[in-house]
Amino acid sequence: MKNKLNAFLNRISEGYKQRSIQLIISISFTALAIISMAFMEIMTYSSYLNNSRETAVESNKQILDQVSWNLNTYIRNMMRISDTMYYNVIKDKDLTYDTLDKEMSLLYEANKDNLISIACVSQDGALIAASPVATRKAGVDFKKQKWFSDAEEKIENLHFSTPHVQNMFESSNYRYYWVVSLSRSVELTYFGKIRQGILLVDMNFSAIEQMFDKVNEQGTGYVYLIDSNGEIIYHPNQKAIYSGLETENNLVAASYDDGDYIETYRGQERSVIVKTVGYTGWKIVSVVPVNELAVNHRQIRFITVLIFTITIFLILFGNMFISTVVTDPIIKLENSLAYLESGSMDPDNIYLGGTHEIRHLGRTIKAMVRQMRKLMDDMVKEQEEKTKSELDALQSQINPHFLYNTLDSVVWMVESERYQEAISMVTSLATLFRISLSKGNNIITIKDEITHAKNYMSIQQVRFKNKFETKIDVDPAIMNCITIKLIIQPLIENAIYYGVNNADDDGLIEVKGYEKDGDIFIEVRDNGMGIPPETVATLLTHKSESRGKGSGIGLWNVNQRINLYFKGEYGLYIDSELDEGTTVTIHLPKISYDEYKGGLSNE
Amino acid sequence: MNKYTRTIILSLVFVAAVILLENFLFRFLNNREEKLSNISMILFDEGKNWDDVKAGATQAADDGCDINYVIMPTGSSAKDQFDAINDEIERGADHVIVAAVDSYGLRDELGDKYSSNVSFVANGIDNDKYITVEPDNYLIGINVGNLVLEEEKYDSKVVIIDNGADKEFLLDRIKGAREVLGESGIQLEIWDIDLNETEMDSYTEKIDKYQPDVFIVLNEEAISTTIEMADESDKPANIYAIANSDEAVYYLDNKKIKYLIYPDEFGMGYAAVKRVLDKNAYVNDDFKRLITYKVVNRDDMYTSGYEKVLFPFVK
CATH class of the missing domain: 3.40.50.2300 (Response regulator)
Incomplete structure (x- = not known):
């Protein structure tokens, strides 16, 4: 399972990585925004709900306080009536001579809005006085009434009954009254002696009913009243409860102390506030379903969801738009780079636009392409030059004119029976060709190059009938260093053809090799006619035309080859003075043949 | 119109569509949960005291539900009561609760076609298609x-x-x-x-x-x-x-x-209306057991x- 989950996450991660920048930006920012939004919405919504609920609970508490106050007033009123009757009337009367009727009637009239009856009963159950005057129902025994037995049992207390139907007096019009009875034991005076009696005040329960009805008409939820045992005294739905069609959590509510609670009843979460009424032990219970605590709960939820979805869509579209604006130039730049991939090096195809960074990137790429193109052009040109130089060098190896003249000289030697010289010349020619070929290598040791030059000079000396002398002085220390092949021979050739050949004096061609400042210098000096300065100035910069002599490989060519191979300051230097001679110096880096071979093998 | 303008317009159109859709859903769900607002109760015989039935029905009715009580005059026939039922339905009653003045006469008049919007209280018509809320x-x-x-x-x-x-x-x-x-x-x-x-x-x-x-x-x-x-x-x-x-x-x-x-006539009135207003109320109850005496x-x-x-x- 864990592996599968990891594999799934990896797939998402991989897929995510392979998506476009635009998609990644859109998805990432949208996901982030949605999470943040959801968090904020939930927090705000919860906070709103909690506040609303707290406010609603607080409001219900105030309503409950008001009801409690009204109920207490109702009860105190009963007590006041009872106290007035007892302390101001009964205690002052000797019932042997007086009656209670007048005062009782006055008290009843003064309070008849809420009062159903006042009655005074003797200890043996005889009716002493009652107001309004009524006939006791046949068969009614006061002593069997609960209010009577309660008062008789605890004479020091006031006893409040739960609401009940008054059934002591005859009713003429089918009317029955629900009353709350307050009974107390009283001292009745007969002949100056004290006897116990019971004073009963029956208050109309409809006052309580109206009180609660009024509260229940307003606001959410409902308020009901129970006694200390949980028996329902008033409930807005009590008939349905008595019918067994509805139920109430009244028995549990009876166990609550004063305060507010959250309870779940019949699958519904409800806020319950309980407050106990003084004297009676009755409890007022306020019930509000939790989902009704917040005002316009559903509307708020709808608005929250609406805001949430609209915001999400706005964020989504906003992100898409912003990512498009941001990534469009990148995509365009990417597309323009596709031209490069296809081989087009036209810098004008590179896209320049978008934000500063993208424009900068475009400009940089454009400059890079330009640079690359120049480098490539240079490389192509260089390669072409190199190829041409090598071709020229190759051509020099097989110069048919040189070969013809040399062989002609050999023939001449043989005919004149100068065999030794002929053998020497053929040997030199063979060596010359061997070094020229050098197994196809373009780089050879200075030793081979000098050998090549010696052979060449010895052949030419025969051909030119020793018209010049040669002198070779090369530092043995540089013999094993490398050089491009066939770079001395053209210089000797030039020295022969343009230097010593036309000179009146004996010609001298010197080849000198040495090391200086870590580089190698090879000088080819002749004592010929010299070269005019204007010609010297152009010899290395302009490709000279063959003037029909020698191999036709100019100084420019040699210089070019050295430059191509070794770059930098390496190449030829010409020092010439008319009628004095010319010195052409080859400047090469000092690289031993072993280093060179090692470098090649590393490559 | 460039691509950005098109995106912005499309976004706004889409958001507007979402608002409309949510609004529609909200109204639809609210309507779906909306309870019947108009119930008629046609009771027989003006000589009978229907106070408890009416009290139960009124108690069961929610704030938004009106109950129109029609008491048939003593001596009314099944035809009269059938006409009264039709009148109430034409008047816009969502449901009519009837105490049949003549069980068998009304059964013949009514047939089965009103079984979805007519039910009975106290006295039914001996037809299983109609619910009757009464004791056993x-x-x-x-x-x-x-x-x-x-x-x-x-x-x-x-x-x-x-x-x-x-x-x-x-x-x-x-x-x-x-x-x-x-x-x-x-x-x-x-x-x-x-x-x-x-x-x-x-x-x-x-x-x-x-x-x-x-x-x-x-x-x-x-x-x-x-x-x-x-x-x-x-x-x-x-x-x-x-x-x-x-x-x-x-x-x-x-x-x-x-x-x-x-x-328990209060219970009859209460259960008859409650059952109409709340489809989940008393679905598994047998009214003959539920209504006590x-x-x-x-x-x-x-x-x-x-x-x-x-x-x-x-x-």
Whole structure:
């Protein structure tokens, strides 16, 4: 399972990585925004709900306080009536001579809005006085009434009954009254002696009913009243409860102390506030379903969801738009780079636009392409030059004119029976060709190059009938260093053809090799006619035309080859003075043949 | 129009569509949860006290639901009541709750086509397609019969007062009582009484001749007449009444009635409306079991278990 989950996450991660920048930006920012939004919405919504609920609970508490106050007033009123009757009337009367009727009637009239009856009963159950005057129902025994037995049992207390139907007096019009009875034991005076009696005040329960009805008409939820045992005294739905069609959590509510609670009843979460009424032990219970605590709960939820979805869509579209604006130039730049991939090096195809960074990137790429193109052009040109130089060098190896003249000289030697010289010349020619070929290598040791030059000079000396002398002085220390092949021979050739050949004096061609400042210098000096300065100035910069002599490989060519191979300051230097001679110096880096071979093998 | 402008316009259109969709869903869900707002209750016989049924129905109705009460005049026919049902439906009643004035006549008039928006309370039409919220009247009849057997002498003469042969609930009560008493050896007669007959003379001869010991009254409309009849008799007679009215309670309190079988008419009205407004209410309940009745005599009528039923605060 864990592996599968990891594999799934990896797939998402991989897929995510392979998506476009635009998609990644859109998805990432949208996901982030949605999470943040959801968090904020939930927090705000919860906070709103909690506040609303707290406010609603607080409001219900105030309503409950008001009801409690009204109920207490109702009860105190009963007590006041009872106290007035007892302390101001009964205690002052000797019932042997007086009656209670007048005062009782006055008290009843003064309070008849809420009062159903006042009655005074003797200890043996005889009716002493009652107001309004009524006939006791046949068969009614006061002593069997609960209010009577309660008062008789605890004479020091006031006893409040739960609401009940008054059934002591005859009713003429089918009317029955629900009353709350307050009974107390009283001292009745007969002949100056004290006897116990019971004073009963029956208050109309409809006052309580109206009180609660009024509260229940307003606001959410409902308020009901129970006694200390949980028996329902008033409930807005009590008939349905008595019918067994509805139920109430009244028995549990009876166990609550004063305060507010959250309870779940019949699958519904409800806020319950309980407050106990003084004297009676009755409890007022306020019930509000939790989902009704917040005002316009559903509307708020709808608005929250609406805001949430609209915001999400706005964020989504906003992100898409912003990512498009941001990534469009990148995509365009990417597309323009596709031209490069296809081989087009036209810098004008590179896209320049978008934000500063993208424009900068475009400009940089454009400059890079330009640079690359120049480098490539240079490389192509260089390669072409190199190829041409090598071709020229190759051509020099097989110069048919040189070969013809040399062989002609050999023939001449043989005919004149100068065999030794002929053998020497053929040997030199063979060596010359061997070094020229050098197994196809373009780089050879200075030793081979000098050998090549010696052979060449010895052949030419025969051909030119020793018209010049040669002198070779090369530092043995540089013999094993490398050089491009066939770079001395053209210089000797030039020295022969343009230097010593036309000179009146004996010609001298010197080849000198040495090391200086870590580089190698090879000088080819002749004592010929010299070269005019204007010609010297152009010899290395302009490709000279063959003037029909020698191999036709100019100084420019040699210089070019050295430059191509070794770059930098390496190449030829010409020092010439008319009628004095010319010195052409080859400047090469000092690289031993072993280093060179090692470098090649590393490559 | 460039790509950005198009994206912005599309986004706004889409957001507007989302707002409209959510608004529609909100209204749709609200409407779906909206309860019926207009219920009519057509009750038979203006002579009967329907206070408890109406109180129960009003209690069950939510704030947003109005109940229009139509009481058929005494003597109305099934056709009259059928017309009244049609009138109420045409007037825009979402549902009509009926106490059938003539069970069998109305059954023929109504057929099955109104079964979705008509239901019955107190008296049905003996058609399974229609829901009737009523107590088990047959069982009430049996209970009354058993009560008479327990309380009265074995050779007592019992008269069942029948004042509504066209009403199913009364027939059920008669059937139950008859089943018990008929097999007991007690002398049983069923007197069909026309309550519109104001002269007692027509019954005096019958009473003098039969000298009944017990009257069983099947509904409150016949109580006063029956008490008058009992008073006419030379021999004191006990009355067993099935009724739900203040008058009946008063008579019980004053010992005019020996036993009162008090059907819970408040519960009938309450359950009938609640079932219409809340489709989940009482779906698995058998109304004949749900709607109860109390059997009360003078001695226990003031006990807490009975006084809450007999003397409801709503009065």
